[in-house]
Amino acid sequence: MSKLQLLKQLLPGFLPIIVFIVVDEIWGTIYGLIVAISIGLIELIIEYIRNQKIERFILFDVGLIIALGLTSIALNNDLFFMLKPGIISLIMTGLIGFSIFSKHNLMLQMSQRYLKHINMNPYQIWLMQQSMKRLFWLLLVYSLATIASSFLENTAIWKFLGSAGLFVVMGIFLAWEWWSKKRQNQQLKNEEWLPLVDDAGRIIGSAPRSHVHNHSFLLHPVVHLHVVNDKGQILLQKRPINKLIQAGKWDTAVGGHVASGESIELALQRETHEEIGLQQFNAQAIKQYIWTSEVEKELVFVFKTQHKGPFQIDTNEVDEVRFWSVDEINSQLRKGIFTPNFEYEFEHFKTMLI
Incomplete structure (x- = not known):
């Protein structure tokens, strides 16, 4: 999607607040409210005609404008006028913070409303969240x-x-994001990318191996x-001491990631031969979890x-x-000898293994 197309998708959502700010500066808050709310209601009607439902985010847009406008009218003196830019910025910062640090990502939902034709995979959503975290602290x-400067004599x-x-501030942020993204692309140029899946195992994207293992919790298949053996004994491997995760512990005989474009069966054959x-x-397939x-x-x-x-x-x-x-394993469970992952599988699937 081009920048022009992106702008066309975003403009309906930002138009009321942009009009409010412009009219407020020229003719005052009351006129700004009247014009902005009128535009918001028109958008609401058009959206209802198109989709036969009330769009809650348009209601949120209009409600935000009303709240900001009434606050400006109620706090009509020099100090409160000077506080207004900081208060508006703080409200938006709070909205971003709520989206980042709660289970309800309002910013993502709003962006999906305005960018209906853009499908984001889990890795892209995670990158967006990381960017929003940086923006949150910068805007805070x-x-x-800005609020503190309202109390200065100068x-x-x-x-x-x-x-x-x-x-x-936004210019600095965008420049940093652009530079950071360019540098990151160079670092990831030769890195292995892993498939991302939903709970049922359907592939829905891909991500660099380093990001998958970096507390992103992007679901990927292994x-x-x-x-x-014929005596009912279970083969275990000891992980090297230089491993990033669970170093030096005993683990399942074979374990590894499914590569991009690789089936589960091929990944199993490859990892077994390599390890x-x-x-x-x-x-024989036992379970997936x-x-x-x-x-x-x-x-x-x-x-x-x-x-x-x-x-x-x-x-x-x-x-x-x-x-x-089996007796050896039972005697050493929960003593730090085995990886937690192996202990889980042994205790849950033992009857299917032996």
Whole structure:
């Protein structure tokens, strides 16, 4: 979508507040309210004719204008007039903060209303949230500085902050975001991208591996293979001490991410060959479940196979492997020997494994 098309999508939502600000400056708050509310009501009627429903975000737009206008009328003296730019900015900052730090992302919902033809995948939404967090803290500092400048004897700072200041702040923010995005694209140029899925396993996007493991909690698919021998013992791998997550602990025999464009079955074959050297084996699907750790969120596809070895490990991925009896595992549960993920699978799927 071009910038012109984007502007056309956004303009209906911003038009009432833009008109209010312009008319308020020229003819006063009352006229600004009348014109802005009229435009908002016209938009409301047009939206109802098109979709046969009342658009709640248009109601919110109009309600915000009424609240700001009545506040300006009620607090009609020099100090309150000077406080108005900071108060308006603080209200918008609060709206952004509520969207970021609660489960109800109003800003995302409003953007989806104005950008109906743009579909955002989970990674794009996460990037938007990170950007909004930075904008929140920047606007919070700006809003508090603008309010504080209202109490200064020298009004030069207030005149700057209350007029051109917001444009300067937004200009700095947009320039930083552009530079940061450009630098990030260079860093991610050669990085592995992983598929993102919904709860049912349908692919809905992709994201860089580093971002998936960086507390974004973007749901991505992984495969686990439990290897059991004819004695009912379970093969476990010991994770290298240099691993970022659960270093030095015993884990499922095979575990790894599904690569972009790769099926679950192919990922299982590849990871099994890479980690323990098996190429010919028959895998049986056991279960799939969502696992959330301290740094990531995974949709885990669990399989099992019967095999007694020998195994050829990749020392970059695995320190060692060995078979454990069920009694051995039971005696060491919840002592920090195993990864929490393995303990969950052992306790929930034990009857299906043995």
